[in-house]
Each structure stands twice: as structure tokens, then as C-alpha cells.
Amino acid sequence: MELQRLAFSFFNGDVASRYWLDIVHGMWVTTYLAAAIVATGLAAGLALAMARSFHFRPASFVIVVFADAFRALPPLVVIIVLFFAFPYVDLAMSAFSATWLALSLVLAAFAEEIFWAGILSVPKGQTEAARSTGMSRLQTLVYVILPQAVRLTIAPLTNRMIAITKGTALGSVVAVHEIIYYASSGASEAGNPTPLTLGAAAYVVLFLPVVMFSRWIETRFAWKR
Amino acid sequence: MEQILQVFFNAAILERAWPFLMRGVTMTLLLSLVVVPIGLASGLAVAMLYHLHRKWLSRFLIAYVDFFRAFPPLVLLLFIYGGLPFLGIDLPLFGTVALAFLLNTSSYYGEIFRAGLESVPAGQAEAARSTGLSRGQTMLWVILPQATRNVLPDLISNTLEVIKLTTLASVIGFTELLNNARNAQALTYNATPIVAAALIYLVLLWPLVRLVSRLEHKSIAVR
Numbered sequence: 001m002e003l004q005r006l007a008f009s010f011f012n013g014d015v016a017s018r019y020w021l022d023i024v025h026g027m028w029v030t031t032y033l034a035a036a037i038v039a040t041g042l043a044a045g046l047a048l049a050m051a052r053s054f055h056f057r058p059a060s061f062v063i064v065v066f067a068d069a070f071r072a073l074p075p076l077v078v079i080i081v082l083f084f085a086f087p088y089v090d091l092a093m094s095a096f097s098a099t100w101l102a103l104s105l106v107l108a109a110f111a112e113e114i115f116w117a118g119i120l121s122v123p124k125g126q127t128e129a130a131r132s133t134g135m136s137r138l139q140t141l142v143y144v145i146l147p148q149a150v151r152l153t154i155a156p157l158t159n160r161m162i163a164i165t166k167g168t169a170l171g172s173v174v175a176v177h178e179i180i181y182y183a184s185s186g187a188s189e190a191g192n193p194t195p196l197t198l199g200a201a202a203y204v205v206l207f208l209p210v211v212m213f214s215r216w217i218e219t220r221f222a223w224k225r
Numbered sequence: 226m227e228q229i230l231q232v233f234f235n236a237a238i239l240e241r242a243w244p245f246l247m248r249g250v251t252m253t254l255l256l257s258l259v260v261v262p263i264g265l266a267s268g269l270a271v272a273m274l275y276h277l278h279r280k281w282l283s284r285f286l287i288a289y290v291d292f293f294r295a296f297p298p299l300v301l302l303l304f305i306y307g308g309l310p311f312l313g314i315d316l317p318l319f320g321t322v323a324l325a326f327l328l329n330t331s332s333y334y335g336e337i338f339r340a341g342l343e344s345v346p347a348g349q350a351e352a353a354r355s356t357g358l359s360r361g362q363t364m365l366w367v368i369l370p371q372a373t374r375n376v377l378p379d380l381i382s383n384t385l386e387v388i389k390l391t392t393l394a395s396v397i398g399f400t401e402l403l404n405n406a407r408n409a410q411a412l413t414y415n416a417t418p419i420v421a422a423a424l425i426y427l428v429l430l431w432p433l434v435r436l437v438s439r440l441e442h443k444s445i446a447v448r
Contacts, residue, residue, distance in 0.1 A: 009308075010308065068431060069431075072385075072433070073423060074389035074391075076392040076395070077403060080419055081419055081420065084407070084410060085232075085419050086416075088232040089229055166297040167297070168297075169299040179300075180299065183303075192311075193307050200300055200301075200304050203295065204295050204296065207297075210295070211295045212291060215291070
């Protein structure tokens, strides 16, 4: 009896058949939102770390302030400020753009710190040797320092990317039509939590392989040498 | 410019919302003071169980940890919030949030402590045991202090993440800082309360960010 009620509530085939297409659509939105965030966040983080490596004080200062601020601010707060506060000054953006921008900024801040730590870990002699062969500062950075630095950043970057792409769920708070948006609106519409089960399953399907992959990455590219 | 001051940094509105925001800060701190120790304790338990190296237990724990790391915390929270009543369980809001955090943070802290325990050379335990310390004493006095020190930057950095995650509780109507700020914004038709809340988070958490940065750079410098 108990079991039957449990099945009726959480694994209701009837309800599931009505909502699974929505959830699949949500998975697609989650996936491309996550891909967009990873692309912008990593590119911006790398660019900032490279800019910082030229040791131009005012620029470095601004970068450090940016990285500190977006590592301190909870991502949900950033999303809500972008989505609910900016319209007051006629800078309205869609829920999707707000979520994308907020999480990209957060990822950029963390990625900058990780790339920067990687750059610092390359011995100074490498720069000096490259510069003395006649390479420019930028060439030294791109061809000598970064290839060595990036190796060390792979494990922490993977973890951070997972953490932040999971943050796409936060988009549901401002009604981005991703998995959890469909799952919770479906659950309240049907008066049955089965859509939530589907949504949870969708996340496991999307992210469990990534988490297991990161476990492999961690042993493959561990920080120790 | 005038307009930006008016809607983002409006002193009159801030004055009205201030007591409300401060009550939110208190709740955020309270929530953090509950969920961080719960997470640390349960994570340590997960790691110590793993450290027993019983094949099936370890497999189960890895599955548990990976499962909850794959789950966005918000999904977990909404699932528990929406699902428990159907099981006939009526948890207060605080309990719902604490349960979701327990499941989520125990796996993150568990992974960190596990790495810490593994970083202590086996010789340490052997030496301690051969001096006549019991298994429990060896763990408590010899292994744990070294393990904790080795992963201290990760522990602090995860604690920062957990405190940031308390904002999720606002989604189910728990009246912490973000929730109160959103309500104040809706009541006053002005963005000042959320901007103020963002600044409060910044002021509260910035020292922790600096600390994490310093510890991480130090540990890289050692290598």
C-alpha cells in the first residue's frame, strides 16, 4: 500500500507521459546554456589571466577586484541583480541572457584565478629563456608559458566548470525554460511530484558522466608532478 | 547618473529596508552556522568510512558522492521540498533546507576529507599503532590533524561555496538575506534592496575569498 502510494506519487507513468517531452526540451536548453557559459567564461578568464601576466599595475588591480567580487558573490544574487535590478535603468535582458551573463562572469572570475595560478607555477627561467631567444612577450606567453600552465589547470577547471554549469538550474528562478523550470511547473500543474523525479533523473543523465569523467581527469592531470 | 542613484542607491529606501535586510543577514548567518558544521561532520564520516577500505562500502560511498555531486543543489532542494509532503512527511522549512544541504555538502566535504586522509603516508598510522595507540586514537591524534592541514585550503574554499549556496533557500521562501531583499524590492519598486544585499554579501564573504586565495597561492608556491 505504502509502496503503491510512493509509486503513484513519484513514478506515475500517466503524469510522466504528459511531461517527459517538456523535460527533454529543458535538457536541450540546459545543455546549450551550459555550453555558452563554459565558452564565454573560459575565454574571458584566460584573456584576463593573460592580461594580468603583463604586470601592468592598474590593469592587474582591476582584474583582481573583478575576480574577488565574482568569487564572493553568490551566483543567484548576480542573476537576480542582472534580471531584476537592471530593468530599472532600462537595461532589461531576457532571463536566458541574464543567467548566461551572470554565470559567465562567475566562471570567468574563477577561471582567471586558476589560469593565473597555473601561469605563476611555471618557473621564471622559462620566460627568461624564451625572451632571450628573441620571442616577444606575447609569443613567450602563448608558445612557452601557457602550454605548461594549462596542464596544471585542467583538474581544478573541470571541477569549477561542473559546479557552474550545474548553476544553470538557478535560471529557473528567473523563469529560464530549463529542466527544473519544466519540472517544478509540471509538478504543480499535475499536483504530483513525478515531473520532479523526471527532472532529477535528467540532471543525473546529463551530469553523472561529467562527474565521473572529472574523477578520471583528476587522477590523470593531478596537481602533483 | 541621477536615475542610477535613484534606483540603485536610494538612501530613503535603504533606510526603510535596512532592518529587514539585517534580519535576513541574521538568518543567513544562522543557517550557515547550522549547515557548515553538519556538512563538515557528515563529510568527515563519509571519508572515514571510505578509509576503512571495505570494497562494497567504498563502492557505495563513491556512488553516493558522485550522485549528489551530479545533482544541482537547487534541484535537490526543490525535490525534497516538493516531494516530502507526498511521503506524508512535514518538515519545517529550516529542516528541508538542512536536509538538502546535508546530502549535498556531505559529498563535497567527503571528497575533500578523503583526499586528505589519503595524503597521510601509511607509515604514520603504522608508527602510531606500534606505539600502542588504538585505531581510534591513531585516527584522532595522528591521521586527522595531518589530513585536515593538508586539505585546509579546499575545506575553506568549500565552506565559502556552502555559505554562498544558502541563497538557494530563498527560492522556497526561507527568509534569509536574498529573500528579504527580493521582497523589499517588490514592495518598494526599487532596486536598492537587492543592490544592498549584493554589497552585504560582498562585504561578508570577501575576507574569506582573500583567505582562500592566499592559502591556494601558498600551496602552489610550496610545490
